[in-house]
Amino acid sequence: MRSFLPAYALETPRDLAATLDRLAGEPGEWQPFAGGTDLMVLLEAGKLTHRRFLNIWGLRELLGIREDSDFVTLGALTTYTDILRWPKMQHEFPLLCRAARETGGIATQNRGTLGGNIANASPAADSPPALLAYDAELELVSARGPRWVPYRNFHSGYKKMDLRPDELIARIRLPRRAQGGKQYYRKVGTRKAQAISKVCFAGTAHIEHKRIVDIRIALASVAAFPFRAAKTEAVLRGCDLGEESIHAAQQELAREIAPIDDMRSSARYRLRIAQNLLEDFLTDCSAAH
């Protein structure tokens, strides 16, 4: 434990309103602390530069998974275990279940939260590609009120996001979709469990008679933040699924992603695997027809 603990504050506000008042009253002074699975690792390593945190772990307003006819809405404090246990999740949002199941081990899944994962903004996070493929929207709340943003517009750079210092991620909502259509998720990590991804790919597609009516492609670990490969989608949308369109899509993907060399993997490997997974996804789609 490398940090000088006495210098750190972790205070527990009474409720969400009190939390937002603190954030508004001292902008930039306080950061939210949810399950701690990212922040505590930094603390241990002596690398947690921010010192004042608000404990939001128990805030009732941020808990729970609700549904209505249009959306399934998850509170920001939904853990991966909560995701896996919600009865309809596997049927309606299987990619999110896959992501939750492949995040760390059971202990991490019990404490890691969706809101924390999004706000931590690791380029290698496992759930964001699924959320992006599902057109997730985030509710950001502050003392001034709530606003909804499409998750695909949330990140703008490495650890840069559309979240003001007085705002909290409150809820994540997923539009309910017509059933049918192809869904694909693959996380390629350093080992079969407890791994940070080298490439993470999520895709959904709506195919009619070999024509790609609609398609969503999202990736992590190949750019500064998890993103929707919009250009690659554009190359495919409206096309007939086949060798030619797959190849064109792979080429576009190579231009659209920016994989790096790091201690886990290489840029060449990430590029190649991203292209392979795209091909596998599209081949899966055409196989179903």
Next chain:
Amino acid sequence: MPEARGKIRVTCTVNGKAMKFSAFPMERLLDVLREQIGLTGTKEGCGEGECGACSVLLDSKLVNSCLVPAAQVEGAEIRTIEGLATGEQLHAVQECFITHGGAQCGICTPGMILAAVNLLERNPQPAEADIREALAGNLCRCTGYTKIFESVVRACEARSGKS
């Protein structure tokens, strides 16, 4: 040197006993258990939530205690390895870890046993694939896992009355 802040007082139960302690708000539950409460059965292996040696049950959920800050333990029910046996009577998982080679050096053992117990509480008759997945967050360097699976399988048999 940064300015020092104060400690907080926390109330919780540990292995069924009411506990009150004071700690820095970001102090790790692992350190509170080991240093203040004197329960050294929970171990530190990595300090980054990777090895699972520090696993405890927090409100019946398996967590890495190296990642839980003291401030979030208020009102919680914590179970550590010390709370598993009933007096002299070992839990079936503990007994099987001894007899079937699930424990070698023993450092991963408390966390591994709690993870296994937690699995069996959720799923009394897990398939081997379920056992593997449930224990994937607990690293063992000594056993190569084979005898850990064996120990858990035998514990299931013992609990369900088979021999």
Next chain:
Amino acid sequence: MPTPVIGTSVRRKEGREKVTGKARYVDDLKFPGMLHGVTVRSSAPRGTIRSIRFAEGIPWQEFTVVTAADIPGKNCVALIVDDQPCLAAGVVNHPEEPVVLLAHADAYLLEEARRAVSIEVEPLPAIFSIEDSLARKQIIWGSDNTFQSIVVEKGDLESAWRKADRIIEGEYFTGSQEQLYIEPQGMVATADRRKGITIWGSLQCPYYIHKSLTALFDLPPEKIRIIQMETGGGFGGKEEYPSMIACHAALLAWKSGKPVKIIYDRAEDMAATTKRHPARIRHRTGVSRDGKLLAMDIEFVLDGGAYETLSPVVLSRGTIHAAGPYECPNVRIRSRAVATNAPPHGAFRGFGAPQSVFALERHFDRVAEELDLTPEEFRRRNFIREGQTLAVDQVVREPVDMTRLMERAFEMSDYHAKRERFTRENRGRNAKKGIGFAAFLHGAGFTGSGEDYLASIVAVEATEEGRVRVLAASVEMGQGTNTIFAQIAADALGIEYDSIEIAQPDTANVPNSGPTVASRTCMVVGKLVESAAVGLKQTLIGSGLLSERYTAAEFAAACRRYIAQRGPLKSTSQYAPPPELHWDAKNYRGDAYGAYAWAVYVAEVSVDLRTFEIAVDDFTAVQEVGKVIHPVLAAGQIEGGVAQGIGLALYENVVWREGRMVNNQMTNYIMPTSMDIPRIRVHFEEIPYPFGPAGAKGIGELPIDGAAPAVINAVAQATGANLPRIPVTPEVLMEALEAMRA
């Protein structure tokens, strides 16, 4: 007399403590007034220390600060040669070299203070590779960077080339590997200027630490006491490095007058302590048309890091194992351990053999391919048999049948059918399967006259309650030392297993039975336990207090009576080499080891050609081990070693940057999880070794020698790739397959 317990899986001696959290590891110790200690390290790979600065804002007067100037005796961690400083003074030779020690009661403030010490080093040019060291780009150690070189020569190599029909060459590389015991290293020290120093720690070799401290403090041996605590894994990583930490804790205790505890966190442990020696191995092999080995020329180079430490011994074992369980009339092995500016590499299970065995078994699959033979046929034609000689001219004196072991392994793994099926079904598939094997041996005990030099001693004493206590310095670290010693003693005395206690290794109480390394604890030390126990029995019988045939109760009564009448009842036994064991250290020839265990391992893998991920789906380990003392413990050793070998083959990649490990976190240094290791099938054969307890040989290191080449041979079979370097990560496999296509 109770039923003998050797050969049965009795209850682990300290099992209950381990499963209830009651076992006491070093970090569980607390002393009144105890201080925490930390190490401040230089980050430069090489240079001269210009200044050590203590920044403002820390209440330094509250701290105990130790530098090299505070060392009472010799500033070194005494091991073989005394070149490694305990604290750097003047120069540094590797990143993470310790320079300053700090102690304080407040662990958090201590870390603040550690950050506030800056060590300014004026850099000197450094070298980081075997190539640069051999090329003498810089001379960083001795006159030519060479810690040790060895030449083994058998037969007449030069003429053998002329007779060879084919000559096949290959170059192989093995990377570094971190032992990754789940319990990080740590020590607690108390020091009293009159009474001396006591150390409690996580360690494998109490008497190694004892020796280092006597030199560092220039104190007589009786003033130094080393006590082993429950140790959470070692695998060699706690063979020599603990001496460094003990020296540091002792220095802080000496200066402060208080107990001091140093516990490394994982990042420090991984970056600063020893790891497996990286290796480069070159093979040049001459074979006859019909696949017989005629000539083997092997070059074996190890990267030793910045100081000599144990490199000569690792080199020795790696050299002797380099030519494997094969009969070859003409062999030359030229080995060298060289210096680089990395933290010194050290002991890790296998100790040079995993490196040289990987190269050999990978090479022999390729040789077979060149000859149009199956890998198993090539092995079968060359396996050594009783009466023939190994590369160092050691005659094999037991009826070992490697072909039979191989066939058993093939039968258990369904090797032939699978190999045929995989070859057929792999065509055109993106998910390929492969099955491969490795054949190997591992010598137990210290090499050559090493055991003579150790001259290990074990004592067995009776207690007033009529129980028996075994006194040895050999530690329990999970492998089962306590349990097997108790089994051996129980059977030797004909009393209950539960009547035997194992004394905690404490240099004040136990004799020096040597280090817990080199697969010697069962075979060598266990034998001494047996003979010491027999000596105890004979003393009792000789005293007239016990008849030749007795019950357990009578035995206990006789002990009590003896002690009451005559005083302590203790029997010691000291190592004597088996007769006819001769080792010529000068020419590196003769009986290198008292006994070898022999093995054939088979690995089955899946390779995903979309992601290049490799999974081990099944593993079979067949070995001949003399005698299985405890079936569950013995299988546990094999399974654990195989898992570490799979890690070495596929996952465990140390990423170096200028001599420093940069992926020094468990998140980024990848060891296998429960999802990555298949069920491992284990089968033992037994050809009793007459000088081992109940015929047992050593098995601690054996399993890690053969697992990696078996796995890589399987991957090669699945993909056709060459794969001369481990670990074969997906990135490496991808590059290899792309190179093949180009």
